[in-house]
Amino acid sequence: MTAAVSHRHRAQGSPYVSTTNACKLCTPLGACLAFRGVEGAVPFLHGSQGCATYMRRYIISHFREPMDIASSSLGEKHAIYGGGPNLKQGLKNVVDKYQPQLIGVATTCLTETIGDDVPRMVREFVQECQAGGEMAPLPRIVTVSSPSYRGTHMEGFHGAVRALVEQLAQAAPPSAAVNLLPGLVSPADIRYLKEILRDFGLTGIILPDISETLDGPQEMTYRRIPAGGTPLTDIAAMSGSRATLEFGATLSGQDTAGRLLAQRFGVRLFQMGLPLGLRETDRFFGLLETLSGRENPRPHALERGRLLDALVDGHKYVFGKRAVVYGEEDLVVGLTAFLAEIGVRPVLCASGGESGHLEAAMARVCGDLLPELPVVWGGVDFYDIAQEAQGLAPDLLIGHSKGYHLARAWGIPLIRVGFPIHDRFGGQRLLHLGYRGAQQLLDRIINALLAQKQADSPVGYGYL
Amino acid sequence: MKPVIFRERADQIHRKGAEPFRLTCNKESLAGAVSQRACVFCGSRVVLYPIADALHLVHGPIGCAAYTWDIRGALSSGPELHRLSFSTDLQEKDIIFGGEEKLYRALVELIDRHQPAAAFVYSTCIVGIIGDDLAGVCKKVSQEKGLPVIPVQSEGFRGNKRAGYQAACQAMFQLVGTGSTEGISPYSVNILGDFNLAGEIWIIRDYFQRMGLEVVANITGDGRVRDLQRAHGAALNVVQCAGATMDLARMMQEKYGTPFCRVSYFGVEDMAESLYEVARFFKAPEILERTRELVREELTALYPPLQHYRQALRGKKAAIYVGGAFKAFSLIKAFRLLDMQVVLVGSQTGTEADYQELAEICDDGTIIVDDSNPLELSSFLQEQEVDIFVGGVKERPIAYKLGVGFCDHNHERKEPLEGFVGMLNFAREVYTTVMSPVWRFLPRRQASRPRSAPTAEDPAP
Numbered sequence: 001m002t003a004a005v006s007h008r009h010r011a012q013g014s015p016y017v018s019t020t021n022a023c024k025l026c027t028p029l030g031a032c033l034a035f036r037g038v039e040g041a042v043p044f045l046h047g048s049q050g051c052a053t054y055m056r057r058y059i060i061s062h063f064r065e066p067m068d069i070a071s072s073s074l075g076e077k078h079a080i081y082g083g084g085p086n087l088k089q090g091l092k093n094v095v096d097k098y099q100p101q102l103i104g105v106a107t108t109c110l111t112e113t114i115g116d117d118v119p120r121m122v123r124e125f126v127q128e129c130q131a132g133g134e135m136a137p138l139p140r141i142v143t144v145s146s147p148s149y150r151g152t153h154m155e156g157f158h159g160a161v162r163a164l165v166e167q168l169a170q171a172a173p174p175s176a177a178v179n180l181l182p183g184l185v186s187p188a189d190i191r192y193l194k195e196i197l198r199d200f201g202l203t204g205i206i207l208p209d210i211s212e213t214l215d216g217p218q219e220m221t222y223r224r225i226p227a228g229g230t231p232l233t234d235i236a237a238m239s240g241s242r243a244t245l246e247f248g249a250t251l252s253g254q255d256t257a258g259r260l261l262a263q264r265f266g267v268r269l270f271q272m273g274l275p276l277g278l279r280e281t282d283r284f285f286g287l288l289e290t291l292s293g294r295e296n297p298r299p300h301a302l303e304r305g306r307l308l309d310a311l312v313d314g315h316k317y318v319f320g321k322r323a324v325v326y327g328e329e330d331l332v333v334g335l336t337a338f339l340a341e342i343g344v345r346p347v348l349c350a351s352g353g354e355s356g357h358l359e360a361a362m363a364r365v366c367g368d369l370l371p372e373l374p375v376v377w378g379g380v381d382f383y384d385i386a387q388e389a390q391g392l393a394p395d396l397l398i399g400h401s402k403g404y405h406l407a408r409a410w411g412i413p414l415i416r417v418g419f420p421i422h423d424r425f426g427g428q429r430l431l432h433l434g435y436r437g438a439q440q441l442l443d444r445i446i447n448a449l450l451a452q453k454q455a456d457s458p459v460g461y462g463y464l
Numbered sequence: 465m466k467p468v469i470f471r472e473r474a475d476q477i478h479r480k481g482a483e484p485f486r487l488t489c490n491k492e493s494l495a496g497a498v499s500q501r502a503c504v505f506c507g508s509r510v511v512l513y514p515i516a517d518a519l520h521l522v523h524g525p526i527g528c529a530a531y532t533w534d535i536r537g538a539l540s541s542g543p544e545l546h547r548l549s550f551s552t553d554l555q556e557k558d559i560i561f562g563g564e565e566k567l568y569r570a571l572v573e574l575i576d577r578h579q580p581a582a583a584f585v586y587s588t589c590i591v592g593i594i595g596d597d598l599a600g601v602c603k604k605v606s607q608e609k610g611l612p613v614i615p616v617q618s619e620g621f622r623g624n625k626r627a628g629y630q631a632a633c634q635a636m637f638q639l640v641g642t643g644s645t646e647g648i649s650p651y652s653v654n655i656l657g658d659f660n661l662a663g664e665i666w667i668i669r670d671y672f673q674r675m676g677l678e679v680v681a682n683i684t685g686d687g688r689v690r691d692l693q694r695a696h697g698a699a700l701n702v703v704q705c706a707g708a709t710m711d712l713a714r715m716m717q718e719k720y721g722t723p724f725c726r727v728s729y730f731g732v733e734d735m736a737e738s739l740y741e742v743a744r745f746f747k748a749p750e751i752l753e754r755t756r757e758l759v760r761e762e763l764t765a766l767y768p769p770l771q772h773y774r775q776a777l778r779g780k781k782a783a784i785y786v787g788g789a790f791k792a793f794s795l796i797k798a799f800r801l802l803d804m805q806v807v808l809v810g811s812q813t814g815t816e817a818d819y820q821e822l823a824e825i826c827d828d829g830t831i832i833v834d835d836s837n838p839l840e841l842s843s844f845l846q847e848q849e850v851d852i853f854v855g856g857v858k859e860r861p862i863a864y865k866l867g868v869g870f871c872d873h874n875h876e877r878k879e880p881l882e883g884f885v886g887m888l889n890f891a892r893e894v895y896t897t898v899m900s901p902v903w904r905f906l907p908r909r910q911a912s913r914p915r916s917a918p919t920a921e922d923p924a925p
Contacts, residue, residue: 016573017552017570018521018569018570018573018574019526019529019552019553020548020549021549022529022530024526024530025526026525026526026527026530028527029527048589049493049499049502049503049620050501050502050503051527051620053499053500053501053503053858054531054532056858057856058531060857060861061857064861064864066838066862067861068498068838069498071493071495071498072495072496073493073497073499075621076623078621079589079592087495090495090496093470093495093496093497096466097466097468097496097497097839098839109524109525109554109559109589109590113559113590113594114593149554149555149556149559150556152526216865218865218867218906218907219907220907220908222842222843222865222866224839
């Protein structure tokens with residue numbers, strides 16, 4: 001049975017004019033994160049210096065890794081006469097000092113509003129360099145339009161991935177490779193996805209791949225650009241792959257990298273939600289079985305079995321607990337699906353994103369498990385979430401660390417997932433996806449509830 | 465690999481001893497150089513942020529507000545309105561049709577909801593471009609709601625952080641002089657340029673109170689609108705972090721004749737001298753006597769535990785890269801007190817006079833740098849073989865990837881580093897990072913020592 005759309009469904013967006021404690025980040029930040037997942041790449045913001053510095057700081061506080069973002073550092077006169085000269089000088093300087101394979105140029109609200117034609121400026125830059133003959137070989141330069149007044153960091157992220165494919169993929173001979181567009185997931189998630197593909201005997205092209213670039217080892221020397229990332233040759237070859245898997249429950253119908261590969265090069269596109277929880281992961285593994293012609297390899301089958309065993313062992317701890325879930329739309333859909341599977345009752349699922357597809361995606365993943373769909377609410381901030389949740393008596397919160405103030409005020413646990421995590425250690429190593437991620441998530445949810453129970457108990461039980 | 469230093473930046477780096485001092489500074493950051501600087505908005509936001517009973521509304525797209533939400537550990541003893549992040553979250557249609565109406569409605573909504581003592585409205589890049597009449601909207605709301613609503617002209621591209629400090633001072637200056645100064649003691653001060661990170665301003669207030677002085681306004685740590693409004697009644701402005709609030713001190717001197725002195729609360733030497741300077745200003749023997757007593761008491765408590773750290777840290781090398789050069793002076797002295805050597809010092813926004821003074825107190829061979837970037841900093845840290853780097857969050861991964869200790873002397877510190885007790889905390893933090901056993905396992909450090917592989921035991925004869 002699929003639940004009818006809840007009568008408590010909210011209209012899109014907040015009832016208020018002002019935004020308090022946003023539940024989203026700005027568009028160019030997402031673009032920078034995506035560019036960071038390409039081998040030899042330097043993200044570059046065309047705008048004023050502050051944007052790059054703020055985003056670097058925000059990203060560094062989560063990953064605890066160097067995150068260089070170059071800037072065209074526009075000043076007042078550039079805002080009036082155009083940012084072209086600074087953009088070109090900035091590109092030249094990055095080429096000179098970083099010797100990158102790729103520069104990913106993202107725009108900001110300043111340069112979009114003053115009307116800089118960035119693709120044209122980049123073409124001019126390349127022509128000028130070639131005419132001068134001084135700077136061969138030039139890196140590839142990919143541009144993406146990412147004004148922060150349009151969308152959230154997720155639109156910036158997907159936009160940058162699409163721009164990479166659009167501007168780098170060429171007609172390539174058919175191959176057995178599988179493209180995987182994972183969206184914004186953790187370095188640990190990407191490492192795990194690679195392991196899964198390998199175990200199925202599949203050659204994967206994962207774009208972007210932040211598994212090393214934003215979670216690197218200690219080394220002998222300081223690298224100007226961290227090692228790892230999707231190789232440019234792989235991106236160029238994506239057009240010949242036999243299929244594209246694109247994660248994101250709210251992406252259907254949108255103009256994504258996966259769609260572009262399908263339309264321009266005829267690569268079969270499989271869009272699916274993030275493989276989070278049991279059933280969404282089953283869909284993913286099922287597709288891999290089809291694509292590889294192999295059965296689920298034993299280590300993964302065992303992990304699935306252990307997850308089922310843990311669901312049984314832990315079911316009473318979580319059944320009926322009321323959860324508020326917030327964050328990026330696709331992550332919220334995946335988390336809610338998992339919560340519904342284990343018997344937690346999601347009561348509010350909120351996002352700063354406004355794709356318009358959130359509620360439909362939610363109904364698809366958990367409509368048959370819940371007597372009533374939770375309040376599903378896009379385009380909101382933490383003020384809205386707090387107002388709405390107060391009447392819902394939640395037992396736990398699941399989301400990034402910016403909901404901590406609510407957890408603290410209400411005296412309930414926050415299970416930290418996704419990005420950013422600024423108040424705990426190891427956010428870059430959190431696993432969310434697949435059977436293994438679901439297992440870890442289950443353990444963390446149950447342990448948070450047990451810790452709460454222990455703290456609230458006058459007895460101090462030693463067995464729980 | 466090519467050298468890390470840009471030709472255009474060569475004159476922003478000085479090595480003491482090699483040549484006579486010359487350093488270019490206060491210029492626009494070089495495009496593509498990955499400057500550690502932020503923007504005008506950032507400068508205004510960090511200065512005004514700790515005013516805890518004011519509404520801080522960022523007029524612009526969401527990023528500027530999102531990245532400054534609860535960003536500083538600026539504590540409040542009362543209201544905590546400053547810890548919320550308010551934005552007009554401008555959308556594409558606002559950019560096309562103008563954001564004034566949205567700003568007006570957002571302001572009215574938030575003032576009704578929170579009943580703040582005043583509102584600051586920050587302009588961002590885009591507002592400067594689309595030409596919203598910020599001042600006009602602020603004036604209208606101020607009249608309708610009966611509270612000060614003050615525009616902050618902080619468009620990001622209009623200069624660097626220093627311009628933002630200036631805009632913040634101009635905004636605060638609109639409040640100064642609007643309140644009653646009745647009952648303020650002739651022995652009174654305002655504390656300027658302390659932001660109450662980790663409760664630091666409470667330490668300093670305690671010192672002044674023990675000296676017999678009344679503190680009228682905290683500017684801006686644990687700040688209140690009402691205190692700012694009567695700040696012109698204080699006898700003296702005591703100004704730390706000179707870059708951030710010096711403009712306000714100058715404006716107050718000009719309009720109200722309030723004298724000011726520059727101080728620093730970091731390190732033993734500067735802390736003690738700052739208190740003495742304030743005491744001497746009042747020309748009252750009992751205040752000077754109380755100050756001597758205070759310093760004596762504090763030093764007696766501080767020195768014994770400090771010795772332990774000093775012995776362990778003797779001879780270690782330190783690098784400093786901070787926002788304003790002023791802090792660097794005190795840090796150099798603090799490291800000297802620990803018998804450590806500073807081999808690199810730099811700042812985002814120092815002035816020529818600052819750097820001149822730095823060059824005078826530094827040892828030969830010290831690198832002095834203005835508006836640096838990760839490539840330069842990483843190369844200097846390696847070249848100078850430092851043991852600890854002092855900076856902010858953006859500098860931390862540079863140190864750690866090089867296997868170098870780190871001390872956060874910026875917004876995110878949770879231990880007070882000001883005052884006499886702050887010196888002890890600083891020493892403990894330096895010790896905690898420099899003496900950790902983890903460094904010896906890193907490949908960079910191990911290259912210099914042979915790796916110990918287990919050897920098989922000889923079979924028993």
